[in-house]
Amino acid sequence: MHKITKIATYGIIIFVILSFNFFLPRIMPGDPFAFLTGDPSTDMPVVLDAGIKAKLLSYYGLDKPLSMQYYDYIANILHGDLGWSIYYNAPVWDVLRGSLKWTLLLVGTSTVIYMASGIMLGAVSAWKKGKRVDAGLLTFILSLSSFPSFFLGLLFIILFGVDLGLFPISGARTPFMDYSTSFEEIIDILHHLLLPAATLVIAHIGGIYLLTRNSMLNVLGEDYILTARAKGLREGYIMRRHALKNALLPISTMIALIAGFMITGTILVETVFAYPGVGRLLYEAVLVRDYPLLQGAFMIITLLIIAANLAADMIYVYLDPRVKHK
Amino acid sequence: MIEDTIAFLKGYKNSVIGLVGLGILIFFVVVAIFAPYIAPYDPHEMYKPVRHPNSDHLLGTNHIGQDILSELIYGTRVSLFIAFISSIIASYIGTSLGLIAGYFEKFGFFFMRIVDGFLAIPRLPLIIVIAAFMRPSIWNLIFIFVFFGWPFTARIIRSEVLSLRNRPYVDAVRMLGAGNFYILCRHILPNVIPLVVVQLIMEASHVVLAEASLSFLGLGDPTTKSWGMILHYAFEYPTIFISDLWKWWMLPAGLCITFTILSLTFIGYALEDLVNPRLRREIL
Numbered sequence: 001m002h003k004i005t006k007i008a009t010y011g012i013i014i015f016v017i018l019s020f021n022f023f024l025p026r027i028m029p030g031d032p033f034a035f036l037t038g039d040p041s042t043d044m045p046v047v048l049d050a051g052i053k054a055k056l057l058s059y060y061g062l063d064k065p066l067s068m069q070y071y072d073y074i075a076n077i078l079h080g081d082l083g084w085s086i087y088y089n090a091p092v093w094d095v096l097r098g099s100l101k102w103t104l105l106l107v108g109t110s111t112v113i114y115m116a117s118g119i120m121l122g123a124v125s126a127w128k129k130g131k132r133v134d135a136g137l138l139t140f141i142l143s144l145s146s147f148p149s150f151f152l153g154l155l156f157i158i159l160f161g162v163d164l165g166l167f168p169i170s171g172a173r174t175p176f177m178d179y180s181t182s183f184e185e186i187i188d189i190l191h192h193l194l195l196p197a198a199t200l201v202i203a204h205i206g207g208i209y210l211l212t213r214n215s216m217l218n219v220l221g222e223d224y225i226l227t228a229r230a231k232g233l234r235e236g237y238i239m240r241r242h243a244l245k246n247a248l249l250p251i252s253t254m255i256a257l258i259a260g261f262m263i264t265g266t267i268l269v270e271t272v273f274a275y276p277g278v279g280r281l282l283y284e285a286v287l288v289r290d291y292p293l294l295q296g297a298f299m300i301i302t303l304l305i306i307a308a309n310l311a312a313d314m315i316y317v318y319l320d321p322r323v324k325h326k
Numbered sequence: 327m328i329e330d331t332i333a334f335l336k337g338y339k340n341s342v343i344g345l346v347g348l349g350i351l352i353f354f355v356v357v358a359i360f361a362p363y364i365a366p367y368d369p370h371e372m373y374k375p376v377r378h379p380n381s382d383h384l385l386g387t388n389h390i391g392q393d394i395l396s397e398l399i400y401g402t403r404v405s406l407f408i409a410f411i412s413s414i415i416a417s418y419i420g421t422s423l424g425l426i427a428g429y430f431e432k433f434g435f436f437f438m439r440i441v442d443g444f445l446a447i448p449r450l451p452l453i454i455v456i457a458a459f460m461r462p463s464i465w466n467l468i469f470i471f472v473f474f475g476w477p478f479t480a481r482i483i484r485s486e487v488l489s490l491r492n493r494p495y496v497d498a499v500r501m502l503g504a505g506n507f508y509i510l511c512r513h514i515l516p517n518v519i520p521l522v523v524v525q526l527i528m529e530a531s532h533v534v535l536a537e538a539s540l541s542f543l544g545l546g547d548p549t550t551k552s553w554g555m556i557l558h559y560a561f562e563y564p565t566i567f568i569s570d571l572w573k574w575w576m577l578p579a580g581l582c583i584t585f586t587i588l589s590l591t592f593i594g595y596a597l598e599d600l601v602n603p604r605l606r607r608e609i610l
Contacts, residue, residue, distance in 0.1 A: 009439060013446050020452070024459050139343060142595060146588035148535055150542050151580035154561065154572075162567050169567070206591075264450040268539055272561075282451065283543060286458040298455055305448045 006313060010306055017302045021295045022073050026066070060086070082299070083292035087285070092296040096278060100300065102172050103277035106270070107262050107304075109193060110200040114262070118205050119251070122212025123244050129217060138213075145206025149265050153199040153272035160195060167195050170274035196273045200265050207261065211254055215247040222246075252315055259308030263301060334520075337600045344596025350589035354582075358402040365396040369551045376563075376571070385574040388556070389563055397551045398578055404552040405586060408464060408537050412471035413529035419472070420479025421522050425510055427480065428487025438484070444477040453536065457545040464547050467540070471533045479525045486518050520601040524594055531590035538583045553579045 057063040061072060076083065082092035121137060128134045147155075161169035168174065172192050179185040219225065220243055228238045267279035274280065278297050285294035338344050357364060366384070367373075375391040377383055385394040427434040427441075453470055460466045490496065491514065499513055540546050541554025542561070556579040566572055 005439070009442055009446070013443050016443070017447065021455075024455055138595075142343070142591050143588055146591055147584050148538055148542075148580070148587070150539065151557065151583060154557075154576060154580065158567060158572055210595075260448055264448055267450060267454065268542070271543065282454065286454060286543075286545070294455065294458075298451055301451045302448055306446065309446055 010310065014303070014306060018074065018077065018299070019070075021298055021302075022070055026291070060084070077299075082296040085290055085293040085296075087288045087290040087293060092292045095293060096281065096296050096300055099277050099281050102275060103263075103266055103270070103279060103304075105189075106193065106196055106200065106266055106275065106277060107259075110197045111259065111262050113197065114201045114205060114208060114258075117201070118208030119212045119244075119248070121205075122209045123216055123239065123247070125209070126213045126216030126220060126247075127239055127243075129220075137209075141206050141209050144202055145204065145209075147203060148268075149199055149203035150268040150272050152203050153196070153269055156195050156199055157272070168192050169195075172276050192275075196269050196275050199272075200262060200269050203269075204258075204261055204265055208251070208254075208258060211251055212247065215250050216243060219243050219247045252312065255308070255312040255315065259312070260305045263304050263308070267301075334600060338596060341596040341599065343592045344599075347589040347592025347594075347596065350585055351593065354402050354406060354586055354589070357399060358406045361399050361403050365393075365399040367393040367396040369393065369396040369400045378570075379574050385578060386571075388575065389559060394556070394575060394578070397556055398553070398582060400551045401553040401556060401579070401582065404464070404550050405534055405537060405583070408468055408471070408552075409530040409533040409586075409590075412468045412475060412533045413526050415468070416472045416475030416529055417479050417522055417526040420476035420525070421483050421518070423476070424480040424483025425487055425514065425518070428484040429491055429506065429510055429514070434484065434488075438481070441477045441481055444474070445481070449474050450536065450539065453540065454543065454545060457540050462545055462547045464550060467537060467547065471536060475529050475533070478529065479522065482521060482525055483518050486521055487514055490514050490517055520597070524597045524601055527590055527594040527597060531587050531594065534583065534586050534590065553583050557583075 054063070061069060064072075080093070082096070084090070085092045085095050088095050121141065125134045125137045157169045160166045168191060173185070173188050174192075177188065179188065225238065225242055228242045233242075266275075266277055267282055269275070270277045270280035271283045278300050281293065282297035282301065284290075285297055369392055371393070372391040373383070373387050373393065375387055375389055377387040377391075379386045383393050383395065385398070388394055388397065423437065427437040453474065456470055457467070460470070491509075496509060496513060499509055504513075537546065537552065538554035538557070541552050542557050544558050544562075546552055546555050546558070548555070557576060560566055560572065560575040560579070563571065563575075566576065
């Protein structure tokens with residue numbers, strides 16, 4: 001029952017998102033050919049006569065009735081065809097595929113660092129509850145995560161990129177670079193990855209830190225911790241094997257939310273660092289009103305988040321066998 | 327009720343974090359209320375563009391010559407207004423629906439499926455897409471934030487009501503012949519109010535962040551002066567990174583956003599510490 005409701009919920013969400021995705025851009029102001037005619041306020045607006053415009057509309061299928069457009073849209077998605085990007089003049093999937101790997105690299109790296117450091121800090125903080133270490137960590141991390149990610153990114157660019165010149169300030173790799181070895185290429189990519197990943201981790205770390213801390217505090221009040229202490233086990237052993245192991249359980253249900261945060265966070269971070277991922281593409285697509293690309297980027301981001309949700313559900317069942325019997 | 331409030335205030339007084347947060351928030355609220363008296367210029371008035379800080383313009387002027395300090399002061403109004411209006415409306419809707427969904431089981435089941443759906447939808451990407459299609463105005467932004475804000479409160483309030491409604495005192499009142507509406511308003515609502523306040527503060531800090539993010543992406547209301555908008559125009563300015571401009575154009579606006587979020591986070595944390603007794607439980 002539990003599983004069926006879950007799957008049904010995700011199914012409905014995907015359907016709602018797809019429909020949303022379809023209708024929203026069509027109600028937006030501006031029209032998809034604005035980029036061809038230019039901004040009327042500039043010196044040289046290009047005039048697009050009605051005949052050419054009608055031809056273009058029919059070429060892109062935008063003159064059909066809405067229901068037909070909707071039918072085509074769903075059918076095409078099922079065939080793996082996301083349409084043709086008006087701005088890039090290439091299939092949307094090709095544009096997205098190029099950027100998807102960068103987003104996955106950025107989100108993947110940040111999530112791993114984020115989980116590891118956040119859980120560790122939260123556990124230490126709870127263990128030292130009421131002591132100076134806890135108060136210090138709590139204040140420091142709450143302050144740190146009050147920085148909006150885009151502002152933190154801007155500060156990092158100015159400080160580490162421009163002033164100190166330690167890191168490149170934009171892109172995912174050095175343009176027009178000939179790598180002599182693949183090792184050199186990996187170093188270059190990591191070099192570009194570090195600042196955006198650090199921004200993403202620092203801007204979001206408060207969530208998992210507080211979660212771990214609260215969950216640990218709850219567990220530390222349980223009788224079995226008292227028992228472990230009474231048995232004379234070493235403190236470090238109790239913390240890792242008795243407390244943290246159980247404290248992680250409720251955290252695993254939040255992994256989906258966390259992954260959603262990270263994927264969402266990349267939109268801003270990628271924009272600030274001009275990192276060529278899906279988030280940056282979404283932003284560009286909004287600016288140039290590229291309907292198909294906007295739909296594609298939005299859909300990919302949504303599917304990534306829903307996939308993370310599903311994965312979290314599965315992990316939870318694996319971690320806590322009690323769920324199966326409910 | 328009055329004794330409870332006094333005990334609560336006494337507890338809050340002991341929280342350093344809570345007091346710091348409250349102090350910062352009061353500062354921003356005062357600035358927002360008295361903006362016209364504090365700001366040296368009208369933030370829409372144009373002077374010489376891109377002036378460095380001087381005795382006339384303490385934080386210089388922006389790309390079209392507006393006084394940055396005045397922009398910042400008026401920006402406080404916009405951020406706080408949007409944050410509090412949206413979080414108050416979202417809390418009101420979320421609490422009402424959460425109360426009903428927690429009290430009436432059948433309605434609650436279907437209702438929670440809708441809430442789950444809402445929560446699974448990624449908020450920011452959708453808001454970006456919607457903000458791009460709606461004419462960006464303050465009221466549209468508030469509508470979007472309310473639309474996506476209420477499910478969080480509803481969920482938390484519902485789970486609290488579920489545990490409250492089967493308490494002996496509620497049964498006792500019911501036996502005395504009290505109606506559902508009466509029980510909800512007089513005996514359950516007062517018990518969830520502290521949670522609602524925590525939730526409202528947290529929601530306000532989310533809205534400050536979301537509004538700043540949207541404005542930074544250029545999707546805010548172009549006619550109002552918000553901190554995110556200042557950052558947006560600064561970020562678009564070609565020589566922002568290779569000159570000193572960022573020091574007075576970007577940094578103050580960014581710090582204002584950060585400190586507002588910080589104050590709300592601190593207050594929210596201090597309140598939660600008081601309200602949620604599980605976290606208060608003494609550890610050996």
